[in-house]
Amino acid sequence: MTAISGAAAGAGDEGVRADARGDAERERAVDAALGKLDLDAKTRLLAGQDMWTLPALPQIGLGSLVMSDGPIGVRGKRWTAGDPSTALPSPTALAASWDPELARRAGRLLAQEAHRKGVHVLLAPTVNLHRSPLGGRHFEAYGEDPYLTGAIGTGYVRGVQDGGVGVTVKHFVGNDAETERFTVDNRIAPRPLRELYLAPFEAIVAGARPWGVMAAYNAVNGTTMTEHDPLVNGVLRGEWGFDGVVVSDWLAARDTVGALLGGLDIAMPGPVTVYGEALAAAVRAGAVEEAAVDTAARRVLLLAARAGLLEGAPPAVAVADRPAPTDGDALAREIARRGFVLVRNEVRGNAPVLPLAPTPLGGGIALIGAAARDPRVLGGGSAQVFPDHVVSPLDGLRAALHAGVALTHSVGADPTEELPVAGPGFALTAVARDERGAELGSEELPNGQLQWLGELPEGVAYDALHTVETRGWFTPRVSGAHRFGTRGTGGFTLSVGGHVLFDGVEGSEHEDPFEAFLGTPAEHGTVELTAGERVEVSLVHAVPKGVELPILAVGFALLHGEPARDPEELLAEAVETARAAHTAVVVVATTERVESEGFDRRDLRLPGRQDELVVRVAAVNPRTVVVVNSGSPVELPWRDDVAAVLLGWFPGQEAGAALADVLLGVEEPGGRLPTTWPVRLADAPVSRVTPQDGVLAYDEGVFIGYRAWERQAVAPAYPFGHGLGYTDWEYESLVVAESSEPDVLVTATVRVRNAGARAGREVVQLYLAPEESSEEAPFDGARPVRWLAGFASVAAGVGEAAEVTVRVPRRAAEIWDEDAAAWRLVPGSYAVVAGRSIASPRLTAPLSVPAP
Secondary structure (H helix, E strand, O other): OEEEEOOOOOOOOHHHHHHHHOHHHHHHHHHHHHOOOOHHHHHHHOEOOOOOEOOOEHHHOEOOOEEEEOOOOOOOOOOOOOOOOOOOOOHHHHHHOOOHHHHHHHHHHHHHHHHHOOOOEEEOOEOOOOOOOOOOOHHHOOOOOHHHHHHHHHHHHHHHHHOOOEEOEEEEOOOOOOOOOOOOEEEOOHHHHHHHHOHHHHHHHHHHOOOEEEEOOOEEOOEEHHHOHHHHHHHHHHHOOOOOEEEEOOOOOOOHHHHHHOOOOEEOOOOOOOOOHHHHHHHHOOOOOHHHHHHHHHHHHHHHHHOOOEOOOOOOOOHHHOOOOOOHHHHHHHHHHHHOEEEEEOEEOOEEOOOOOOOOOOOOEEEEOHHHHOOOOOOEOOOOOOOOOOOOHHHHHHHHOOOOOOEEEEOOOOOOOOOOEOOOOEEEEEEEEOOOOOEEEEEEEOOOEEEEEOOOOOOOOOOOOOEEEEEEEEOOOOOEEEEEEEEOOEEEEEEEOOEEEEEEEEOOOOOOHHHHHHOOOEEEEEEEEOOOOOEEEEEEEEOOOOOOOOOOEEEEEEEEEOOOOOHHHHHHHHHHHHHHOOEEEEEEEOOOOOOEOOOOOOOOOOOOOHHHHHHHHHHHOOOEEEEEEOOOOOOOOOHHHOOEEEEOOOOOOOHHHHHHHHHOOOOOOOOOOOOOEOOOHHHOOOOOOOOEOOEEEOOOOOOOHHHHHOOOOOOOOEOOOOOEOOOOEEEEEEEEEEOOOOOEEEEEEEEEEEOOOOOEEEEEEEEEEEEEEOOOOOOOOOOOOOEEEEEEEEEEOOOOEEEEEEEEEHHHHEEEEOOOOEEEEOOEEEEEEEEEEOOEEEEEEEEEEOOO
């Protein structure tokens, strides 16, 4: 079989062409609508009217445009349990599939969800890079390589827009860490800025024609991104031809005139923004020309027209042309197993430990770990949604195992170092009341966290709101002294079973305003409860008033922890469970206080005593399999002492079902690493995320990720591109041929054969390595040892061969010449390397690049 890959970026532009066909008609309708608006209406159009929406303008037939957070689900305007969301695996998991078409299918599902929730623009995808492994929000990005990130992002954007829903590709640009993210000035030289950080955005603009881009909080080289004329107007719009809107990250816009002249079209959220009345006043004062307002308003109207919100303008995708509905559970399960990366699988007896035999096993399986029962399926912050169900590893294995296979579970070690949000066993409702205690409205909660941002429940007016009570019932799973607490700022009264545990005020000094708003977790006491016997719970929050807020917001949480047990007792119990089992499966995890939006990580260690747990289990069971439930790299000091290691990322709502598929061999783990995993943080060539005097210097230039690792003697734990399946592959031939396409350097045809005992899937990776340059000193000097230049997936049965032809882009042999401020082809001798990872080359072919 033979496959053709357009440099793995989702070749074919049928979606772009379909969108372009109606452009002329939409532009005529936009111009007509714009001509009917006065200055005040135009400036209102550029400002959020609340947390998520732009205002409707009935006089021109314009509906209200609704935006919503992504990237793994669609929240909608209201973040409520009454309207749950499909939760796909984390973007790191999607990127680990190395499959832009799978990303496109994910995007189509999210467009389907968006229509169901009345959303027109999805605030996704995140295409910032894993510059340092400490980035706290890396689970929301695609990895360390700009080419892979651009390819997966292109597929995702095409999928969302296939369904007639817009995107805002984010965060443009340099938002690669969270520390001081609102104020940090990232100093990035022109070459790494172009070759690394801008590259994914450029690829997506060229390959998917996104409807929107989000300007980041940070500054780049001294100018905040919401006012960055050279990068927004000069590069994004001028050089690349981007014709969509630029929207601010929430609360990122700071200056009215600076933002408008810098290319910002929409300032979010509302009602308090730098646009609207402030912009109209600036025009009347002569600080800015009305023509600049017209330009921005025209782009916003075009966005509305594409989304079908402007009368007389055909939407970019008609209802009849939307992709067929997708089963969210099935796709979430497929992405999870395609993203699982098997990085170690040792032989025990006559075969590798994975997959596990489907027949009854003497001693059964010991499933160990707190995350085996309560997994971390998604990241914190704006990526968080509420699925209507989560399949845990325990549930998934119980459902999949043969009736004769014993399955036991023990916690072993609790990774949480502070109380988590109340979850399983709670049935809660939020009740809003006025100062007299009269009920204003209520809504069901999916867990103990309440977060009303911009829009309150029906019947609730913020001015009248005095208290919000989270109340309901809790049915414990175990007996003992259950722990309760709060997270938030303001006054709280917490009671359980009629006992008041806390009545006082909580504050927060977190430097990130969103984290400060949510507060710091605080434990307030314990209550003896009996398993299966429900008890009434209540948390009354006095809403702070007299505080000027840019948005209407209420947020706090009821926290709960099961009875604390002696850590040594938990470990000993797990060891004995593992000793008696045929195979021990240990699930280790990070927590929301380790990986989340709003802060970076301090280290890469697993929280709690989970490392010790693995060591002690492996000492008594040679068939120990470890599943790592983290969104991005963690240190695995025991990795060479266990039989198998499976990296599971944040695997979405079907986590346990997908894990059972892979562990039992129904499907193979299909993932390859989109980012390098270090042995220890100290080995990472780039790690600093903390600014000095407000400045974070990207002194490493183009050397991040594997580009940097290959320049040092210390090897990582697992290299970029690494991943094992359940079969073996032979690389038989590599043929490099010239191409007549102007943007394609060469085509590379790779033939592989499935040499194993079962059908499988392989990710063929192509790297370009300079051997000798005809330039005496190519521009600013050093280039990486090699870099990703293309990839494609192939599937084959036992003994079958498969061929794939990959287009290697001309850009792969180009460098940004800082003196000429232009891309320059670097002639000379290169090697085209086909392999299984950056560290596993299989075939090499010479390539001579002539001078242009």
